[in-house]
Amino acid sequence: MPPLNVIYAGTPEFAVPALQALVAAGHRVRAVYTQPDRPAGRGRQLRPSPVKVAAQALDIPVEQPQTLRDAAVLGQLSQYAPDVMVVAAYGLMLPQAVLDLPRMGCLNIHASLLPRWRGAAPIQRAIEAGDAETGVTIMQMEAGLDTGPMLLRRGTPIHPEDSAGSLHERLAALGAAALIETLDRLTAGGLQAQSQNPDQASYARKLSKAEAAVDWYKPAVEIVRKIQAFNPWPVAETRYGGQPLKLLEARLLVCPGLAPPGTIFAESRDGVDVAAGEGCVRLLRLQLPGRRVQTAAEFINGRSLIGQALDS
Known part of the structure; x- marks a missing residue:
């Protein structure tokens, strides 16, 4: 042509x-x-x-x-x-x-x-x-x-x-x-x-930072979609130990209600597992303020998170 x-x-x-x-x-x-x-x-x-x-x-x-x-x-x-x-x-x-x-x-x-x-x-x-x-x-x-x-x-x-x-x-x-x-x-x-x-x-509609907060009482499937959709911006966010924690990658887990929503109930090199309102979320990549993005294995290195709660 x-x-x-x-x-x-x-x-x-x-x-x-x-x-x-x-x-x-x-x-x-x-x-x-x-x-x-x-x-x-x-x-x-x-x-x-x-x-x-x-x-x-x-x-x-x-x-x-x-x-x-x-x-x-x-x-x-x-x-x-x-x-x-x-x-x-x-x-x-x-x-x-x-x-x-x-x-x-x-x-x-x-x-x-x-x-x-x-x-x-x-x-x-x-x-x-x-x-x-x-x-x-x-x-x-x-x-x-x-x-x-x-x-x-x-x-x-x-x-x-x-x-x-x-x-x-x-x-x-x-x-x-x-x-x-x-x-x-x-x-x-x-x-x-x-x-x-x-x-x-x-x-x-246009994205906003106000949407970034994760509500752990939502079904896990909705939380995982949000985490994936908001990477690279504005990045889904929760709170851990009183400070913001960015969530950059996650997968859906099919599991019974093992703990209150937001509770970390398992951890391994494969991921940090968190209870949601329905089902569970496996966190794969996370970032604390002033730190680089870490894999789940790096994040749990030297510490145990089991039983700790992530806040909405």
Whole structure:
């Protein structure tokens, strides 16, 4: 297929593989739009987005407007004469004037099988809800939040060992491949958009640190999903010995009610086992304040936790 003039808009790591795939496929990425550099780290030094770093490595012009509603910004965008604009976790709303600009419209790489999990945190909410499968959807953008017609959907199973971090990496690669397939088929005229069924839609609300606290009276299956979904951020948290304890990885144990919820009833190199409201949770990786992340074997080294309680 002939190469396309592409404007690419994205900001986090999730958006990097698709940008690299566009260049590898021979498309002309005229410019990359990404969020302005933000203060980060202890020194609060300005840090470029992962997409900006990738674009500079590929020698692609970078634009970082505060808004796309400014007339000068729209004028600059139109000068790039894009055939298509591709958006992946950009972080700015596209006004109608931008949506109407490319001749092939604006396409979004969304990390769920739409209409399931529209919104800000589809990867985490899919794990938290216990979905057996998730995936990516390439959709035509419109004014609504993730409501546009779907062009291509590609799925992947959610495994018990998946965290939001591991699933994020898999979906980023899947999204890059799906994008190139979509552009090839659109150029060839062999792809028809399909409307979403709004009755099947669900909303993936943004994560917050306030959600991180673990309630041990909940069923173990819900606690494990939360721990996996909240890694790497905001990280599920309990209290141990009066101080916060971060929980980064866990597995579900089927067991009878052996102790009050939150009580550690067994420990081994394989994990720290905690009673929940229903069933049990095996903690595999944990972190105390100011310490590195530890495996269960490292955490129990030199101490016994049996009988101690973790607080919600």
